[in-house]
Amino acid sequence: MTDWSEGYVSDIDYTHGYYRELNPAHLRFALLAKGLRSPDPDAGGFAYCELGFGQGVSLTIHAAANPGGTFLGTDFNPAHAVGARELADRSGVTNLTLHDDSFAELLARSEGGGMPQFDMIVLHGILSWISPENRGTIVEFIRRTLKPGGVVYVSYNALPGWAAMMPLRELMTLHAGADAGEITARIGRSLDFAKKVQEGGSGYFGTNPQVGPRLERLQGMSRNYLAHEYFNRDWVPMYHADVAREFSQAKLAFAATATLSEQVDVVNFNAKGLELLRQTTDPALKETLKDYLVNQQFRRDLYVRGAIRLPGVEQIRQVRATRFALVVPRDTVPTSITFPVGKVDMKQEIYAPILDQLAQGPATFGDLVDRAGITSMPFSALLQAMVILCSQNWVAPCRSAAGDAGRAMVTARFNRFALDRAMHSAAISVLASPVCGGGVAVDRVHQLFLAAEREGRDPTLTAMAGLRELNQRLITDGKTLTSEEETVVELGNRLTHFQGKIRPLLQQLGVV
Numbered sequence: 001m002t003d004w005s006e007g008y009v010s011d012i013d014y015t016h017g018y019y020r021e022l023n024p025a026h027l028r029f030a031l032l033a034k035g036l037r038s039p040d041p042d043a044g045g046f047a048y049c050e051l052g053f054g055q056g057v058s059l060t061i062h063a064a065a066n067p068g069g070t071f072l073g074t075d076f077n078p079a080h081a082v083g084a085r086e087l088a089d090r091s092g093v094t095n096l097t098l099h100d101d102s103f104a105e106l107l108a109r110s111e112g113g114g115m116p117q118f119d120m121i122v123l124h125g126i127l128s129w130i131s132p133e134n135r136g137t138i139v140e141f142i143r144r145t146l147k148p149g150g151v152v153y154v155s156y157n158a159l160p161g162w163a164a165m166m167p168l169r170e171l172m173t174l175h176a177g178a179d180a181g182e183i184t185a186r187i188g189r190s191l192d193f194a195k196k197v198q199e200g201g202s203g204y205f206g207t208n209p210q211v212g213p214r215l216e217r218l219q220g221m222s223r224n225y226l227a228h229e230y231f232n233r234d235w236v237p238m239y240h241a242d243v244a245r246e247f248s249q250a251k252l253a254f255a256a257t258a259t260l261s262e263q264v265d266v267v268n269f270n271a272k273g274l275e276l277l278r279q280t281t282d283p284a285l286k287e288t289l290k291d292y293l294v295n296q297q298f299r300r301d302l303y304v305r306g307a308i309r310l311p312g313v314e315q316i317r318q319v320r321a322t323r324f325a326l327v328v329p330r331d332t333v334p335t336s337i338t339f340p341v342g343k344v345d346m347k348q349e350i351y352a353p354i355l356d357q358l359a360q361g362p363a364t365f366g367d368l369v370d371r372a373g374i375t376s377m378p379f380s381a382l383l384q385a386m387v388i389l390c391s392q393n394w395v396a397p398c399r400s401a402a403g404d405a406g407r408a409m410v411t412a413r414f415n416r417f418a419l420d421r422a423m424h425s426a427a428i429s430v431l432a433s434p435v436c437g438g439g440v441a442v443d444r445v446h447q448l449f450l451a452a453e454r455e456g457r458d459p460t461l462t463a464m465a466g467l468r469e470l471n472q473r474l475i476t477d478g479k480t481l482t483s484e485e486e487t488v489v490e491l492g493n494r495l496t497h498f499q500g501k502i503r504p505l506l507q508q509l510g511v512v
């Protein structure tokens with residue numbers, strides 16, 4: 001730990017995650033689906049800020065895939081800022097300003113008036129891991145720099161879902177604090193210690209039977225992830241009502257969840273829960289009640305400064321004009337989904353025609369329901385189907401087709417850099433899509449096939465060399481392949497699947 005880190009873990013870098021919920025097109029659709037006006041990335045230039053960008057994968061991809069926007073971010077870990085800068089520079093992203101400021105320093109920087117007024121401010125995985133003072137700093141930064149009509153995305157560990165785990169986290173951090181040495185080793189020993197407490201017949205583990213299996217899962221997780229998730233000085237799971245109260249000081253009102261599946265009450269709550277919700281009118285109580293009903297652990301919320309409800313016809317017009325794209329092969333989309341209420345069958349008379357149309361390529365909602373001949377179905381049912389498809393990351397809300405060519409120039413540069421890097425690193429598991437205006441998942445083997453294709457090399461041999469370099473093993477049907485012969489056969493199978501299903505999809509998404 002260092003002086004500048006304010007108790008935040010700084011001696012171990014964070015993981016290279018990509019979060020699609022931070023995509024400007026996703027933010028807009030999440031508000032639009034709830035009938036709320038949102039900043040529209042297709043309406044011209046927009047300004048976007050990410051607080052605590054970590055390795056900067058999401059931020060750099062969003063800047064690359066939205067060259068018409070102006071992007072700015074800060075993360076006080078200089079190693080993160082350097083890594084993100086390199087990612088942006090090497091991929092030719094020029095619309096991104098990166099600082100290694102603390103939140104307080106960024107706030108001070110905004111005092112000089114040199115800071116843009118933002119349409120979107122996002123912070124993912126930050127709020128629960130900082131001090132109350134820093135939460136206040138962020139609220140003040142938002143108050144000063146968010147435009148009226150602007151949107152804030154904030155995610156955090158929620159209560160009551162974390163209640164049972166809080167004492168386990170306390171035990172592990174107390175142990176790690178009393179221990180000496182390098183952080184990953186201390187984390188390992190604190191997990192072992194917690195295990196011994198459990199095996200010693202601890203009343204806490206007995207009364208909270210869900211904690212033991214959680215501890216088991218923690219043992220298998222990346223130490224980098226655990227360091228940032230559990231071992232900061234500050235770690236505050238919060239109730240929705242408390243966050244809403246703090247954010248109201250920046251004139252923000254809760255607008256919608258960015259976790260799209262949670263926008264559809266009928267798949268989350270049983271009849272009694274729905275009735276309770278119907279009877280509850282206070283907005284903060286109602287939203288908090290939802291967290292009690294599902295024992296919510298993690299919220300991804302959208303707050304707006306000045307919520308404007310769209311007239312019904314305007315919501316329909318905007319939804320019809322929004323483009324969507326399939327991001328997984330059509331035949332991998334199942335016909336049922338398990339939600340908190342249980343297994344739900346997806347009505348094939350709605351879902352099948354939508355998916356069949358999307359399999360032809362990205363299309364506006366209006367075009368695809370017209371072409372599918374399902375316009376006579378209620379708009380609310382069609383929209384709900386699209387929300388569900390997007391919630392599962394099978395379909396993504398996209399930018400409009402008009403800007404594809406301009407965006408593709410920058411995403412191609414980003415992807416070239418990412419593919420070069422894939423030969424020596426497994427860190428980035430997404431490529432940039434000009435259609436989605438963000439990242440789409442592409443696993444390392446598929447990245448290696450694409451890298452080989454670009455350089456006219458043999459795909460299987462290239463993938464084999466890439467796997468060998470990182471000593472990576474393929475897993476198929478739950479079995480880890482240990483011999484080269486088995487791996488070559490499996491790579492051949494994956495190449496066939498890639499060429500038949502994945503490559504055409506990536507082509508539709510403008511990735512290749």
Ligand SMILES: C[S@@+](CC[C@H](N)C(=O)[O-])C[C@H]1O[C@@H](n2cnc3c(N)ncnc32)[C@H](O)[C@@H]1O
Nearest residue numbers: 008017052053054075076077102103124125228
């Ligand atoms: C849990 S990580 C999340 C990173 C990224 N948003 C993501 O989800 O991948 C939290 C990040 O916030 C940064 N951070 C924590 N406290 C900060 C502060 N006071 N000022 C600026 N950055 C901070 C950390 O360095 C870290 O990269």
